Amino acid sequence: MTEHLLFLIVGLGAGAAYAAIAMALVTTYRGTGVVNIAQGAMAMWAAFTYDELRRTGDLVLPVGRVDLGIGWPGVPALVVGVASAAVIGFVLHLAVFRPLRSAPPLAKVVASVGVAITLQALVVLRFGTGRRAVPAMLPDDTVHVGSVTFSQDRIWFAAVAVLLAVALWAFGRFTSLGLATRAAAESERGAVLLGWSPDALAAGTWVLAAVVGGAMAVLVAPSIGLEPVSWTLMVVPGLACALVGRLASVGVACAAGLALGALESEITLLSARSWWPDWATVGVAESLPLVVIVAVLVVLGRRLPTRGSLTVEPLPPVPTPRVRPPVVVALVAGGLAALLLTGGSYRFGVITSMVVAIIALSLTVLTGLVGQISLAQAALAGSAGFALSKVGTGLPFPLSLLVAALAATALGLLVAVPALRIRGVQLAVVTLAAGVAIEQFVFQNPELTPPGGHVIPDPKFLGVDLAVRRGAELARWQFGALVLVVLTLAALAVANLVRSGTGRALLAVRSNERAAAAVGVDVAAAKLIAFGVSAFLAGLGGALIGYSRGQLSADSFTVSVSLALLAFAYLGGITSVGGALVAGTLAPLGIGYVVLDRAFDLGENYLLVSGVLLVATAVLNPRGIAGTVRDNMASLRRRRGADEPGLAPSHPRTDVRPAATAGARP
């Protein structure tokens, strides 16, 4: 019993971090309506700033650093670290989320994903290395209680978390500013009528949330470590706990965070016991947030609060593709020419672009057509790749390719189950947690993953060698042609889907689920179809990545990769086939990346640039690069007197204003 008590206490370190992130998420959501995927990344900036001040006395800025002397003491470093997070919060409000205040949830989630990518890349660039051992702020002497020995900082962490929860509760309950913020959360229009500025309140909310997350990050980092990727993903357990608090109660969110940390600790102990099943020794603790999130959404899904806003802008329009044979032939010929006229790493870049375009098409279907945000596409792609390594030797190509893609489809449909009750932001949360769970529980599971890695045999069809490489030839055109065929078929299928009755049903679901249901659209079936098609496409892409590598690593399919995929798909244009092609060009190892990297040595800056561009696209140009190009071409044609393609007359309105206008509740 004392042993279990010890582990509950020890787990309060991570638990306090989860609690703080959860409270910051609740605070942000209540005050602004944004589910801030970048909450963990913002918090870690404070901790890195603190650590650097303690070590070197340097204040590290996004650009440049200021020498403030050698080795600052703890409290001033804490204050400056937290202040840096507060500044980030304020700047994000001004530059990103204020312009997006009436944007649809998709744009806000995408923007926060862009912020998370940007901050993570910035931390890597500005603070250099991986995990840091951070000097402690709170007393960490060992204490003995009976036969239990632990560091007393655990008690301090929990106490600070509870104090923060009480402070936030009191702020919201007893101060006029807090009451106004709560009022605005219920009805922005009402707050305006009472003389409050929703913008000013939102700015205060962003700063407050950043301070809560940043302060706890500084305090806890000495205990649980400081490293960019894991702190960015700290938002996953944070979201789980925030959902337990129904995105409304900081007190419940805090308690849930502490409890989750303690539970993880207990599982770590139990999983080291001999009776614990081997298949469950990996990734169980990391999968806990998914279990919590799904459970909460299933139980509370329809009762989770949404936040009214003054206006809601339309989603990016979905152009109706016109499949004109000459255009298709020209595009295929262009792809073939790109393959034949390049060589070496450039041809490999062309092939990679085509593969990523197929995965981006999966987001076109799911996010562009149905408005469902998935942050697990890399995990789905990876599942197909790993399935291919299992069946690739036993089944002939292309049967092996199809079976692998179908494996991803099955997993995608499983992930889709919660989507039948939820949508939009909540689904993004589920898929984010699912991505982490698949990565940790499946890809890293020794029962499923051979210790020697996932080796994938070269494809061969009707005696033709379709291997990606032979000898020093890095990328063979034969493999490129195979990928081009798959991409062409996938693009035509998606284009036809958009124009079909099914596509119109999907678009109707995207615009307004209730309205769609009212006119006879089976919303659940439409969502399942979209998830299935999307997962199949992601699976095709994942399997082709497997063929192009010859050996797969789970590191190619992490949640961070999923975030990057969404970034490039949105950047290219999430609602169109052309956008997917652009996304493929821009993705890492794609031809655009290779050309830019060789010319400008972008290397480590590439992710930072892509994050910034994603945020800019979400704010300034939600139609993406392809949409802009299409607009410009249409404008050009108009000037020349040509017919304007525009949206198909039969296309349902994709800019239908949802019912959730000011103060309205679904």
Add this chain to the structure above:
Amino acid sequence: MMRGVSQARRPVPIAAVTLVVALTVGAACSGDDADTDAPASGPEIGGTTSTSAAQPTGEPITIGFVNSEGGAFSVPELRVGNEVAADYVNNHLGGVAGRPLEVERCATDGSPESSIDCANQLVEAGVVAVVEGTDLGGDAMLPILSDAGIPLVGHVQFGPGRMFDDNAFYFGAAALAYGAAALQFYADEGATSVSWFLPDEPSSHAFTDTVLEPTAAELGMDYTTVYYDAASPNWAVLAATAVSDHPDVSGSIAATDAQCVEMIGALRDAGYQGRILAASCVGLHDALGEDAVGVDTDADHWHPGDLESAPAAKQEELSEYAAVMTDAGHEDLVGGNAVITFADLINLTRIMGTIDGTVDGAAVAEALRSARDFDSFAGPTIACDHTAIPGNSACSTDLLFFQVQEDGSVKAVTDDFVDVTGLL
């Protein structure tokens, strides 16, 4: 105590288990170290280093060098070791068989994608071998380099693919040996129970089942592995888990410097009184003070900071290394892991110097396979014919153990390399 001991012994990789070995090095000296950002200029060989040979002439021999820099894991120190060694070879050793050595360098961020990009670039550059500093995603290079007939050379086997690839040659001790040698060392010291922390990866589980548990059983020890999430280990929980079994020895055979610091701190906080193994970590005393005293570390080479313990010939090599690094302006890195990449390049060029005829990938690979009873720089006698452990790409299984002293220095606690013959 022991979980699922497998009776069938088969060689199995341990991916991240090897992490520490080279990496450990990095944390203390890498990252923001301004010295490591500037390419090292050719050392002005003066009175501190030995006499220069004739300047190399003719067509350069080009090799590649891949290292993790700028990403989540960054070890520029290893690149510095390679740079200084390359200059030393050209300016001091007369090149490779009289021909100048050129090194095409490529930085990765740890992702398989960046490793593939580097491999593609190096194949196009026509290199005859690729040397790995450390690259977490390096397994992804294997198919590309193998198809191109270019051998991959390194020190620490970071991924499962690299452990058993015919085209890979690792001058350091096999990852498998780190676990077995540590168990042997502590068995000799009288320990009867051991608990290691290992990264939670498939290869670690296989390593536990097929090497650690059978070896411990053979040595009459109780053994437990406590697995941790390599990306975000919660050391307080992990330490409490390990301590709950009251082992005589705990610690890690694979961790970064920062992980070692956190691990030792957590074990001390948990009231652990037994011996602690902190992989190949360095800089522990600087970070932990008295808490680091008495902590054991391992290495597959003699330590530049403990010349007295090394044989005379190795003392000379280490002194030469220190002088060259100092002349190149990297005195602060002498005690770190730059010695690994410095030694690797010296070893490779010595082996390449034996090639009679065309120097290409196939010839280099053949020369490496022929390197048996090879006296490695600052290390043991090694054999790169994949027989040290049958089928394994490591050239050695030999390990030394050191202990952190009161004054912060390290001192060897084994007279010679630990013999793990018969355990693997």
